[in-house]
Amino acid sequence: MKTVLMLLTCFVFMSGCHAQHDSMDATLWVQTSAEYQGNSEMVFNVAESRLSLLRDKQGVTADIDQAKSFGCLAGVSCPGLAAAGLIPAVVLDIDETVLDNSAFLARLIKNGGQWQPDSWDDWVAERAAVPVPGALAFVERAKAEGVAVIYMTNRRCSVREAGNELSLKQPCPQKLDTLENLASAGFPPLVPVDLLILRGERPEWDRAEKQTRRQYVAERYRIMMLIGDDLGDLASNIKKSSVEERARFVSAHEFLLGNYWFQLTNPTYGSWKSALKGKPAQDYLRLD
Numbered sequence: 001m002k003t004v005l006m007l008l009t010c011f012v013f014m015s016g017c018h019a020q021h022d023s024m025d026a027t028l029w030v031q032t033s034a035e036y037q038g039n040s041e042m043v044f045n046v047a048e049s050r051l052s053l054l055r056d057k058q059g060v061t062a063d064i065d066q067a068k069s070f071g072c073l074a075g076v077s078c079p080g081l082a083a084a085g086l087i088p089a090v091v092l093d094i095d096e097t098v099l100d101n102s103a104f105l106a107r108l109i110k111n112g113g114q115w116q117p118d119s120w121d122d123w124v125a126e127r128a129a130v131p132v133p134g135a136l137a138f139v140e141r142a143k144a145e146g147v148a149v150i151y152m153t154n155r156r157c158s159v160r161e162a163g164n165e166l167s168l169k170q171p172c173p174q175k176l177d178t179l180e181n182l183a184s185a186g187f188p189p190l191v192p193v194d195l196l197i198l199r200g201e202r203p204e205w206d207r208a209e210k211q212t213r214r215q216y217v218a219e220r221y222r223i224m225m226l227i228g229d230d231l232g233d234l235a236s237n238i239k240k241s242s243v244e245e246r247a248r249f250v251s252a253h254e255f256l257l258g259n260y261w262f263q264l265t266n267p268t269y270g271s272w273k274s275a276l277k278g279k280p281a282q283d284y285l286r287l288d
């Protein structure tokens with residue numbers, strides 16, 4: 001009966017014929033809700049309030065692997081790390097952490113398209129992403145507090161077949177695009193102590209897993225704070241784990257969240273979504 005009604009509605013109004021896109025609610029939440037805006041502002045406000053304290057805690061790192069390399073734990077004072085005298089840095093993811101790409105997703109919904117590496121690369125080249133609420137003020141404050149700003153993104157370096165001359169000669173045109181987009185979104189320019197690290201910029205950085213890139217940073221900086229919308233932005237070898245393992249991991253590291261780790265909300269995509277595998281998505285629904 002319901003199907004008949006739907007078909008009838010479809011026939012009479014010539015609309016409602018398309019099933020709602022999977023990402024419709026999530027994208028609307030990001031683009032229209034004051035709650036999304038408020039949540040992002042809240043995360044960055046808390047991170048901002050921790051900046052000077054964490055900058056001065058010279059023996060403490062937010063990065064589990066960096067702590068381990070000194071025989072220590074993240075978020076706990078570590079004499080060896082303090083003695084190393086590394087430059088304090090915040091490590092921020094880019095997409096859905098400091099830049100909001102929801103317009104790209106909105107276009108896919110409108111046009112009935114799916115995420116493809118090529119269409120994503122066109123979007124990156126457009127340099128049209130806008131700042132995530134709260135991110136600009138946070139980055140400005142971090143710089144004012146003398147903290148290095150390191151952007152670590154899974155935007156992937158790839159040579160382009162088409163584009164302007166300058167772009168065709170580049171091994172990683174995505175890097176210039178991202179720098180330009182950060183600038184047009186209002187982020188302060190990178191100074192020599194800051195870094196922008198893309199996926200695949202070096203052969204050993206070709207995985208979505210950020211461990212080797214964080215390791216590179218950890219040899220030069222003290223990672224005092226990690227900020228991202230994906231679990232993989234905060235820790236290594238966990239993003240591809242099962243739903244249950246990911247939950248257990250967060251419970252075990254709960255003391256780092258809001259203190260050293262700052263998690264933005266992204267209902268539209270991410271490793272949370274790819275963790276839903278092996279059975280139909282609806283089988284993950286909890287009914288009691």
Ligand SMILES: [Mg+2]
Binds near residue numbers: 095230
């Ligand atoms: Mg992200």
